[in-house]
Amino acid sequence: MQQILHSSLNNVPSAWINDLSTQLTDEEHVLAWLETDLNAHLHFSEGIIVVTNKRLMAKMTDDGVWQEWGYQQGLLLTQRDYAGVGCLELLDSNARLAYWRYRLGNDMAVSRLIECFIHQLDYHLTGKLSEPDHTQTQCPICATLLSAEQEECPVCEKQVHTPPSTWTLLRLWRFAKPYKGRLLIGFILTLCSTAATLVPPYLTMPLMDDVLIPYQNGQPINTDLVELYLSGLLGAAILAWVLGWARTYMLALVSERIGADLRTTTYEHLINLSQEYFGGKRTGDLMARIGSETDRINLFISLHLLDFATDVIMICMTAIILTSINPWLALVTLLPLPIIAWLIHLVRDRLRIGFEKVDRIWAEVNNVLADTIPGIRVVKAFAQEKREAARFHAANQRNLQINDRVNRIWSLFTPTVTLLTEIGLLVVWVFGIWQISKDEISVGVLTAFLAYIGRFYIRLDSMSRIVSVTQKAAAGTKRIFDILDHVSSVPESTNPVHITTVQGQIELRNVGFRYGTRSITRDINLTIKPGEMIGLVGHSGSGKSTLVNLICRFYDVTEGTILIDGHDIRSLTIAEYRKHIGLVLQEPFLFYGTIAENIAYGKPDATHSEIVSAARAAHAHEFILRLPHGYDSLVGERGQALSGGERQRISIARALLINPRILILDEATSSVDTTTEKDIQKALDNLVRGRTTIAIAHRLSTLREANRLIVLDRGRIVEIGNHAELMEREGYYYRLYQAQARNVDTEDRAFVPPVVEHSVTGEHK
Amino acid sequence: MNSTLGYQLSRNSYGRLVFTNQSGLVQEGVVPVRSFPITEPDQGIALIDPNGHELAWIDRLTDLPEDYRVLIESELANREFMPEIKRILKISSFITPNTWRVETDRGNATFIFKGEENIRRLTLSALMITDSHGIHFLIRDRLSLDRHSRKLLDHFL
Numbered sequence: 001m002q003q004i005l006h007s008s009l010n011n012v013p014s015a016w017i018n019d020l021s022t023q024l025t026d027e028e029h030v031l032a033w034l035e036t037d038l039n040a041h042l043h044f045s046e047g048i049i050v051v052t053n054k055r056l057m058a059k060m061t062d063d064g065v066w067q068e069w070g071y072q073q074g075l076l077l078t079q080r081d082y083a084g085v086g087c088l089e090l091l092d093s094n095a096r097l098a099y100w101r102y103r104l105g106n107d108m109a110v111s112r113l114i115e116c117f118i119h120q121l122d123y124h125l126t127g128k129l130s131e132p133d134h135t136q137t138q139c140p141i142c143a144t145l146l147s148a149e150q151e152e153c154p155v156c157e158k159q160v161h162t163p164p165s166t167w168t169l170l171r172l173w174r175f176a177k178p179y180k181g182r183l184l185i186g187f188i189l190t191l192c193s194t195a196a197t198l199v200p201p202y203l204t205m206p207l208m209d210d211v212l213i214p215y216q217n218g219q220p221i222n223t224d225l226v227e228l229y230l231s232g233l234l235g236a237a238i239l240a241w242v243l244g245w246a247r248t249y250m251l252a253l254v255s256e257r258i259g260a261d262l263r264t265t266t267y268e269h270l271i272n273l274s275q276e277y278f279g280g281k282r283t284g285d286l287m288a289r290i291g292s293e294t295d296r297i298n299l300f301i302s303l304h305l306l307d308f309a310t311d312v313i314m315i316c317m318t319a320i321i322l323t324s325i326n327p328w329l330a331l332v333t334l335l336p337l338p339i340i341a342w343l344i345h346l347v348r349d350r351l352r353i354g355f356e357k358v359d360r361i362w363a364e365v366n367n368v369l370a371d372t373i374p375g376i377r378v379v380k381a382f383a384q385e386k387r388e389a390a391r392f393h394a395a396n397q398r399n400l401q402i403n404d405r406v407n408r409i410w411s412l413f414t415p416t417v418t419l420l421t422e423i424g425l426l427v428v429w430v431f432g433i434w435q436i437s438k439d440e441i442s443v444g445v446l447t448a449f450l451a452y453i454g455r456f457y458i459r460l461d462s463m464s465r466i467v468s469v470t471q472k473a474a475a476g477t478k479r480i481f482d483i484l485d486h487v488s489s490v491p492e493s494t495n496p497v498h499i500t501t502v503q504g505q506i507e508l509r510n511v512g513f514r515y516g517t518r519s520i521t522r523d524i525n526l527t528i529k530p531g532e533m534i535g536l537v538g539h540s541g542s543g544k545s546t547l548v549n550l551i552c553r554f555y556d557v558t559e560g561t562i563l564i565d566g567h568d569i570r571s572l573t574i575a576e577y578r579k580h581i582g583l584v585l586q587e588p589f590l591f592y593g594t595i596a597e598n599i600a601y602g603k604p605d606a607t608h609s610e611i612v613s614a615a616r617a618a619h620a621h622e623f624i625l626r627l628p629h630g631y632d633s634l635v636g637e638r639g640q641a642l643s644g645g646e647r648q649r650i651s652i653a654r655a656l657l658i659n660p661r662i663l664i665l666d667e668a669t670s671s672v673d674t675t676t677e678k679d680i681q682k683a684l685d686n687l688v689r690g691r692t693t694i695a696i697a698h699r700l701s702t703l704r705e706a707n708r709l710i711v712l713d714r715g716r717i718v719e720i721g722n723h724a725e726l727m728e729r730e731g732y733y734y735r736l737y738q739a740q741a742r743n744v745d746t747e748d749r750a751f752v753p754p755v756v757e758h759s760v761t762g763e764h765k
Numbered sequence: 766m767n768s769t770l771g772y773q774l775s776r777n778s779y780g781r782l783v784f785t786n787q788s789g790l791v792q793e794g795v796v797p798v799r800s801f802p803i804t805e806p807d808q809g810i811a812l813i814d815p816n817g818h819e820l821a822w823i824d825r826l827t828d829l830p831e832d833y834r835v836l837i838e839s840e841l842a843n844r845e846f847m848p849e850i851k852r853i854l855k856i857s858s859f860i861t862p863n864t865w866r867v868e869t870d871r872g873n874a875t876f877i878f879k880g881e882e883n884i885r886r887l888t889l890s891a892l893m894i895t896d897s898h899g900i901h902f903l904i905r906d907r908l909s910l911d912r913h914s915r916k917l918l919d920h921f922l
Contacts, residue, residue: 037874042846044872084900085846095778104898285882353920360881360922482880714817 259298
């Protein structure tokens with residue numbers, strides 16, 4: 001411990017080192033420090049708080065002087081936070097001595113500062129230095145305890161926010177790489193086919209000079225030459241056709257595969273992200289990204305990128321051919337090219353921003369749909385169809401607005417290119433006629449030039465289209481890579497420990513969890529023995545579900561550790577760990593498929609007899625047999641309608657089938673009536689037997705079987721004991737139980753009185 | 766004069782608000798909470814005890830006697846932290862997550878912006894941007910920002 005603390009002296013932020021070193025006396029060293037970024041009036045301003053072995057010191061940049069407090073009886077350093085701002089207070093027994101504000105970001109530094117302060121205070125008062133029992137190593141930056149298997153600190157790792165590079169489209173190379181052989185063939189085919197299309201204009205030159213002009217001057221037509229040139233034209237056309245077909249087919253094949261890979265990879269990555277990610281995103285948006293964005297990228301590669309590459313090749317080849325025929329005329333012909341390139345560049349940025357906006361607004365339109373369609377019953381019940389229609393209309397209106405703005409720039413683009421084309425042709429005519437008049441070139445050469453640049457400028461026109469599609473594809477790629485770049489906040493251990501069998505002992509050590517700025521649980525210490533049944537009790541919002549989510553590792557703890565059979569759950573493979581957990585939720589989710597498939601969801605290779613016995617144990621067997629197709633009945637969104645209790649029993653069978661050592665029941669009986677609850681309870685009794693069980697129930701009566709009840713209030717454990725003990729104690733649980741018993745009574749009698757009360761209050765007014 | 770309110774408020778040496786009701790019950794560490802902090806900040810303020818129970822309701826701050834109003838306002842100022850962005854100086858990249866350097870009414874600050882979904886539209890021109898730690902930055906009127914800021918912001922709208 002001491003070793004680590006000494007080294008932290010070097011870690012003091014460089015801006016403060018000089019200032020601080022003048023303040024320190026001999027044999028005084030810095031034990032912990034916290035940089036604050038707000039002053040007492042909540043303005044942004046830097047400051048530092050330092051705990052040394054002699055005193056507590058603090059300075060704000062604005063102040064210019066150090067404040068200090070020696071260790072003395074009654075000092076207390078506490079912290080609290082609200083809405084993302086922390087407050088650290090130094091109190092003595094009479095008053096508050098000082099307080100500091102800071103943006104939350106480094107919770108660990110705060111708790112370490114307080115820990116060091118208490119430690120030193122204790123030492124100064126008692127003269128004894130209590131030896132901390134840290135057998136584990138600490139992260140040098142944030143002082144999180146690391147388990148022996150972890151080399152890098154998971155907390156610090158998570159805080160890295162480096163944006164991906166701007167060359168988003170190039171990142172698609174990762175997906176193109178496996179097909180590079182075929183891509184090369186496609187490229188060569190493109191080269192050849194483009195070359196073939198450039199032959200016909202070249203042949204117009206001798207046709208004009210050697211056949212047509214001499215004929216006009218009175219010579220007969222040379223049929224041999226005509227045959228040769230015309231067959232050359234036909235051959236080139238056929239060759240271009242064959243090669244063009246081959247390259248388009250080849251590249252479409254590759255791009256389709258790239259698109260498919262992109263989709264699968266994105267989906268695979270997405271589904272492995274933590275619950276936290278899904279909580280913050282909207283379904284419509286995510287669906288749009290994986291569906292339409294990948295399709296757009298796919299189309300971009302197979303169509304637009306290919307065309308663009310062809311165009312570039314064609315322009316280069318044409319430039320070479322034209323220069324070889326007549327460098328001066330070539331120069332004049334090619335002059336508009338840089339102007340157009342500049343124009344393209346000019347519009348590029350504005351268009352890209354515009355298209356990103358269009359995408360976002362499109363997702364917004366989708367979100368309105370995703371909001372209302374699942375909630376259609378509420379919409380109808382409150383007769384708000386008009387309002388929802390208006391909301392959709394508003395979203396659409398904004399979509400229109402933004403599209404209009406983009407189109408304003410975009411529509412200017414194509415006509416401008418066409419105008420430039422016409423001007424370019426005019427320039428060639430003028431210069432060409434002048435050169436012919438000087439006998440510098442033949443009529444054939446001018447015809448060939450005009451034939452070439454006719455194509456050439458058409459290509460430039462279509463090339464200008466690449467700007468918009470590239471921007472669209474880049475925007476899409478960015479949105480895809482936004483998903484791919486998102487590192488799961490529940491990272492897979494780099495160096496996982498494999499456990500084959502689990503006893504089912506769960507230990508929570510100083511567990512704390514913070515969601516955004518809200519601290520949800522704090523200092524939870526709990527050991528659950530194998531086979532024990534634990535009931536989590538508390539008001540809604542007391543942190544019951546959070547605790548379960550932490551144990552399942554849907555989220556990672558922000559402080560402390562959760563150990564399973566002595567292993568930190570962060571050091572285990574996630575999939576392997578979750579195999580040992582059976583989860584029964586309040587709202588059981590059934591996938592579209594047969595009942596058998598749904599029961600076997602966690603163990604797809606289960607035999608029919610296994611499925612049936614699981615269903616039997618879950619008391620689901622009989623009602624399943626009553627369905628027209630028994631275990632083969634389709635359920636899920638488009639399938640057979642099942643009641644809440646029936647669905648719950650299927651989900652219990654699902655949990656039973658994987659035979660987990662740890663079982664989590666999250667309000668498993670809350671959404672059903674009391675009679676159905678009894679059925680489910682019977683099924684649950686079978687499930688619970690011999691497993692470590694953590695049950696959350698709103699109805700306290702359902703938890704009487706539990707070995708221990710953990711009573712939570714605002715993220716802390718307030719009481720532990722079984723039902724009888726807790727009732728006897730007449731504490732928090734007792735009050736909760738009483739309140740609920742009363743509620744049940746009032747629920748039964750709640751039909752008549754409200755009407756009377758209403759009329760009474762009415763009279764009062 | 767405070768008999769109409771039915772309670773008394775004061776601040777103790779720990780800097781906490783102390784609430785005393787008519788029956789003499791003293792509650793320390795009372796916090797005022799705005800019910801509509803964004804849409805109607807000056808109306809509907811509740812005094813909440815440390816357990817989260819409501820002790821008193823204030824319809825309008827102006828209804829209070831001067832000394833109580835000052836007390837509550839200072840306590841609110843002490844709790845509220847929603848810097849208002851006056852200028853956007855620099856955005857590290859147009860690809861999220863990125864770092865924003867902004868000038869606010871509370872001085873210059875940097876924050877990490879995680880993605881477009883952290884921009885909430887309050888009205889047509891007012892925006893709230895939530896940073897990676899959940900601190901809300903307010904843009905009261907994005908149309909009245911300077912050109913450079915508007916241009917930068919526009920990328921994310």
